[in-house]
Structure formats: C-alpha cells, structure tokens
Amino acid sequence: MMNYELESNDMDQELKIELGKQGIFVTTIEDLYNWGRRSSVWPMQFGLACCAIEMIATTMARYDLARFGAEVFRPSPRQADLMIVSGTVTKKMAPQVVRLYNQMAEPRYVIAMGACAISGGPFKQGYNVLKGIDRYIPVDVHIPGCPPRPEALIQAFITLQEKIDGQHLTGPDRPRYLDANAQGEFPVPERGEHDLEPTSNQGVWPVQIQGLRD
Amino acid sequence: MTSSPYFSLAVLFVAALGFGLAPLGLAWLWARAFSPPKPNPIKNAIYECGLVSKGDAWVQFRSAYYLYGIIFLIFDVEAVFLLPFAVAFTGLGAAACAAMLVFVLLLVEGLAWAWAKGVLTWV
C-alpha cells in the first residue's frame, strides 16, 4: 500500500486532470487526508490583546471564517488544531501560551497574528513583553499588521490550508507530528529573576538573545 | 441452519457489529501507521486554562445544593399561585385572603423549619 501510495503521489498532475475530464476522479490517501484536515481546522478560543477583536470579527457573519471550516472555536486545547496567537504575549502570559500549545493534540498549527505576536510590536522595547511567540513554539504562518485586518487573518488561514495540503504522510520531509522521533514537547519557560528562563527554546529559535530588550 | 427463523437476525447482527467495529479498526490502524503518540508530562497534565493545576481533578463536590434547589422550587411554585391571586385580589372576599395567608404561612413555616435545621448554612 505504501509503495503504491508513493507512486500515485508522483502521478503527474496532467494525467489527473486528463482523467478528470473523462469523468474519472483519482485521488490518494494523502490528498484525502489533507483535504479532511485542512477543511476542519478548529482554532482554540483565546485572545491576548487588541488583535483578538479582529479575530472575533473574522469569525462573525461579515467575514465568516466558517466558509473555511474553522468556525468552531474550542474552549479546550484537547479539541483544537490551531492556535491563533492574537495579541501581545507578555512574559507573564508566555508560559501559559506555551503550556496550552503543549496540551493541544497533534497535529497542531500556530498562526502568529499581528506585530505583537511576531516580534513584540509596538511594545518591543518593553521589559515585560515577549518579542515574538516563535521563540518558544514553532509558528506556521506570521501575519504582520497592527492589527491585521480580518482579510489578513483569512489569508493567513488559507496559507495554512495550502501548507497542510502540501504535507506528505511519509518520507523524510513529512511534518514533525508524523515523525515518531521528532520533538513533541516544547519546554514551558518559567519566570526568572529578570526574564523568562530559558529566554528561548533553542530548538525553534537558534538566535542568541543577549539582553532584556533583545 | 438457514431454515432457522433467527438466521437473518444473526446475519444482521454480524453486519451491524461490523458496521460499528470497522471504522474503529480502521482508525486504530491509521493511528498505528500515521499518528505516533507523543505523550509528555505537560501534555497529559490536567487542563487548567494554561496554568499548572493544583491538586487532583477527581475531587468530591458536596451535593447539598439540592436542598437549596428544593426550597427554591417550593417558593417558585408559590409565586405561580400568588400571581393570579394578586391579579384577582380586588374581587376576592376575606375567606380567599385568609386561605392564601394560610398557604403562605405554611410555606414560611417550612422555611423556618429548614432554617432551624441548619439547611441554609453552607458547609
């Protein structure tokens, strides 16, 4: 089955389209799986700051995230697939965010929404603001903006769906969660005397961090 | 055996069982092949809005609330009786008024009794 699947993955797109014209629908387990997953990405229900208001607006009737299968915001990380980090991550909040990410079931995805979640945004110079959530957890899509408009969040979501579509079930380039040996735990930082300890997760953020304002 | 009147039932039973078990089996196979479990202490911890939970999730709650519930219900039903009484109040005689007073006092007595028994004290 495995070999067959790999082969059919390589089946060129043209043949697929040609068969489609003849009324024959061909697919692979991988395509079906990815289609199912990308069409039901349930975000986790939490917001951190002003960006969350835009996130809420995205789910409401005007922008209607439900069109993409993501209207079900889950109040528990156990049922959520997507973490939208919408807003300023303070150093007090960062451990909670990382812990929630850890408690989500695989496969899990992260969208860093807004300048704050990416880099600290307008508060980058603040001693109490984490300069980007990607210091602790792997982020799939970054959306700049302060705040990003709902359209931007939808675009980030579609980008994530494209990413899911391109993931392989097997092979060396399969995503982390399909790899039994890949890291599944992302250490939760603790509040130290001056800063979070550790200041970053070297596994996802290899850059050295010098000072508090770095 | 095929002549047994229960034969078709048995076939249906097996089919129904397969209908239920096959998706479970497929899901199990899929999980074996493609979703390596990655448990770790943080992931398996009790979910508490992102904070570290204190103590166990399997705690006992007092069930004494049902007493409040019952007492509330009695007075709720009393209000249902009082409302039409109040609406028709001007057209009623002294007898009706006395009957209503007795009714209310009976309930108040019940409340006083529950109060004296210490039901209203939350422990």
Ligand code: SF4
């Ligand atoms: S990026 Fe701007 S809008 Fe979003 S949380 Fe930060 S300050 Fe607020």
